[in-house]
Amino acid sequence: MIAEAATEILASQGIRGLTHSAVDVRLDLPRGSTSYYFRTRQALLEAVVRRIADTSAHRFQLTGLAHAAVAGHTAAARAMAAWLDDLLVSRRHHVTARYALTIELAGFPELHELLARALFSREHAARLCEALGASDPGTASADLVSLIEGLLFDRFAGARSLDGVEAGTPASVDQFARPLEAYLRGMP
Numbered sequence: 001m002i003a004e005a006a007t008e009i010l011a012s013q014g015i016r017g018l019t020h021s022a023v024d025v026r027l028d029l030p031r032g033s034t035s036y037y038f039r040t041r042q043a044l045l046e047a048v049v050r051r052i053a054d055t056s057a058h059r060f061q062l063t064g065l066a067h068a069a070v071a072g073h074t075a076a077a078r079a080m081a082a083w084l085d086d087l088l089v090s091r092r093h094h095v096t097a098r099y100a101l102t103i104e105l106a107g108f109p110e111l112h113e114l115l116a117r118a119l120f121s122r123e124h125a126a127r128l129c130e131a132l133g134a135s136d137p138g139t140a141s142a143d144l145v146s147l148i149e150g151l152l153f154d155r156f157a158g159a160r161s162l163d164g165v166e167a168g169t170p171a172s173v174d175q176f177a178r179p180l181e182a183y184l185r186g187m188p
Contacts, residue, residue, distance in 0.1 A: 001027065002023055002027065002034055002037060002038065002047065003047040003048055003050065003051035004051055005023050005026045005027050006018055006023050006034075006044055006047060006048050006051075007048050007051055007052065007093055007094060007097045008026070008093050009022050009023060009026055010048060010096075010097040010100055010101070011092070011093035011094075011096035011097045011100070012093070012096075014100060015100050015101070015104050018044070018045075018048075019041075020032075020034040020035040020038070020041075020044065021034075023044070042108070042111075045101065045104070045105065045111065046111055048097060048101065049101065049105070049111055049114050049115045049118060050114070051094075052094045052097065052098055052115075052118045052119070053114055053115075053117070053118040055091070055094065056094070056118055056119050056120075056121075057121070059083075059086075059091070060083070060121065060124060068080075070131065072132075073132060073181055073184040073185050074181055076128060076132060076180075076184055077177045077180040077181035077184055078173065078177050078181075080148070080176070080177075080180050081173045081174070081175075081176035081177035081180055082173050084148065084151065084152055084155075084176045085167055085168065085172045085173045085176060087119070087152065088152075088155060088156065088167035088168075088172070089167045089168040092167075094119070095119070095152065095156055096156075098115060098118055098119060099153070099156070099157070101115055102115065119152075120145045120148055120149065121145075122141050122142060122145050123141075125140075125141035125142075125144045125145050125148075126138060126140075126141035128141070128144075129141045129144060129187060132184055132187070134187050134188060135188055136188055139188065140187045140188055143183070143187070144183060144184075144187070147179065147180070147183050148180075151176055151179060151180070155167070155172075155175070155176070160175065163175075
């Protein structure tokens with residue numbers, strides 16, 4: 001509850017807006033409650049990162065990507081595209097918070113590593129790439145995660161964010177699916 005509220009504050013008010021007091025106010029908690037559970041700012045930031053990572057791991061299990069790989073490149077690309085589109089709809093605050101924290105946590109190696117892997121798992125990607133016949137699933141999955149990262153950022157804040165394609169629509173899923181399918185068909 002505290003970590004999710006902190007994530008929402010971070011997404012809406014930025015890194016400077018995230019304070020223990022702001023979380024207390026958001027949750028209508030007695031003053032000092034958040035600092036009782038998360039003594040330092042770093043502990044609160046770590047809670048946000050862990051919340052994003054845990055939610056991502058759980059939601060990924062629900063995507064059906066493992067089964068989509070059996071159906072082939074197109075099905076896998078569409079499943080990934082739908083998952084990315086859903087990030088922009090139902091978890092946009094997690095995406096926003098993650099990008100806000102990327103620079104902030106660069107000097108904290110273990111938190112930075114957790115944050116870097118918070119939305120996308122190379123391990124899951126490697127299993128997907130292996131199921132799709134990649135000769136080197138490790139390299140293919142690292143490339144796939146990089147592609148996914150770039151596609152998401154471009155739709156969130158890059159040039160594609162200006163295209164007028166609304167998240168949560170078939171056009172949005174199609175926009176993600178095209179490059180994903182092209183990569184999956186051509187991966188080593």
